[in-house]
Amino acid sequence: MNKAVRKAVIAGNWKMNKTPKEAKELLSAVAPLVKEADCEVIACVPFVDLQTAIETTDGTNIKIGAENCHWAESGAFTGEISAPMLKEMGVEYVVLGHSERRQYFGETDETVNKRTKAALRAGLKPIVCVGELLWERECNITEEVIARQIKLDLWDVSAEELKNIIIAYEPVWAIGTGKTATAEQAEEVCAFIRATLAKLYDPAAAEAVTIQYGGSMNDGNADELLGKTNVDGGLIGGASLVAEKFAAIVKAASK
Numbered sequence: 001m002n003k004a005v006r007k008a009v010i011a012g013n014w015k016m017n018k019t020p021k022e023a024k025e026l027l028s029a030v031a032p033l034v035k036e037a038d039c040e041v042i043a044c045v046p047f048v049d050l051q052t053a054i055e056t057t058d059g060t061n062i063k064i065g066a067e068n069c070h071w072a073e074s075g076a077f078t079g080e081i082s083a084p085m086l087k088e089m090g091v092e093y094v095v096l097g098h099s100e101r102r103q104y105f106g107e108t109d110e111t112v113n114k115r116t117k118a119a120l121r122a123g124l125k126p127i128v129c130v131g132e133l134l135w136e137r138e139c140n141i142t143e144e145v146i147a148r149q150i151k152l153d154l155w156d157v158s159a160e161e162l163k164n165i166i167i168a169y170e171p172v173w174a175i176g177t178g179k180t181a182t183a184e185q186a187e188e189v190c191a192f193i194r195a196t197l198a199k200l201y202d203p204a205a206a207e208a209v210t211i212q213y214g215g216s217m218n219d220g221n222a223d224e225l226l227g228k229t230n231v232d233g234g235l236i237g238g239a240s241l242v243a244e245k246f247a248a249i250v251k252a253a254s255k
């Protein structure tokens with residue numbers, strides 16, 4: 001992290017876990033543990049948990065995010081949720097382009113880009129996820145894959161809008177597998193993302209962007225990962241479901 005120039009952000013990504021009742025319990029347990037945090041703390045939760053999450057965290061330093069949103073403001077899209085709907089509820093962040101959405105739900109860079117622009121238009125802050133498959137890393141094309149995702153996912157996003165975007169680098173082979181990227185691997189790709197943003201925008205705009213690492217980050221490895229200059233936080237799956245583990249990562253980011 002380089003807290004002198006950008007915000008450290010720890011975000012939980014609950015995925016398809018926790019009912020509203022369980023969400024209330026978990027957030028009530030997390031809130032007192034993270035109240036002294038010297039970083040931004042976010043919980044991204046399932047749609048049906050959002051109302052409870054917003055109410056439970058009212059008056060705390062925990063911000064609430066959704067895990068996806070549609071690109072249209074409204075219309076004939078049965079089962080979908082729009083960015084203005086989330087905004088009106090008091091949601092502040094939204095995870096977009098997570099590899100599970102890309103892998104299981106046909107999400108493409110084109111739809112990630114459309115969703116990103118819709119979220120920005122509605123005043124939400126997107127957490128845009130990028131990351132290579134194991135096979136792509138083994139074929140030595142990690143940088144090509146990441147550069148392509150960054151360019152396409154952020155197409156037509158202005159430098160002004162970039163200020164409201166967080167990038168999450170999540171190597172797909174490290175998600176939910178217990179296999180963490182080494183701190184060096186995480187730093188290498190996060191620095192590459194920043195260099196790509198510097199070319200697309202300008203160096204100052206790139207320096208200001210928060211770039212998280214995600215993929216089996218936990219209370220045991222957070223210190224080392226967050227010790228790297230270009231790793232400005234984490235997008236936490238499994239460990240965000242256990243109050244003490246999530247709080248320990250927030251503590252590591254508060255140093």
Ligand code: PGA
Nearest residue numbers: 175176215216236237238
């Ligand atoms: P994980 O998930 O921490 O369980 O690996 C991270 C993510 O998918 O955001």
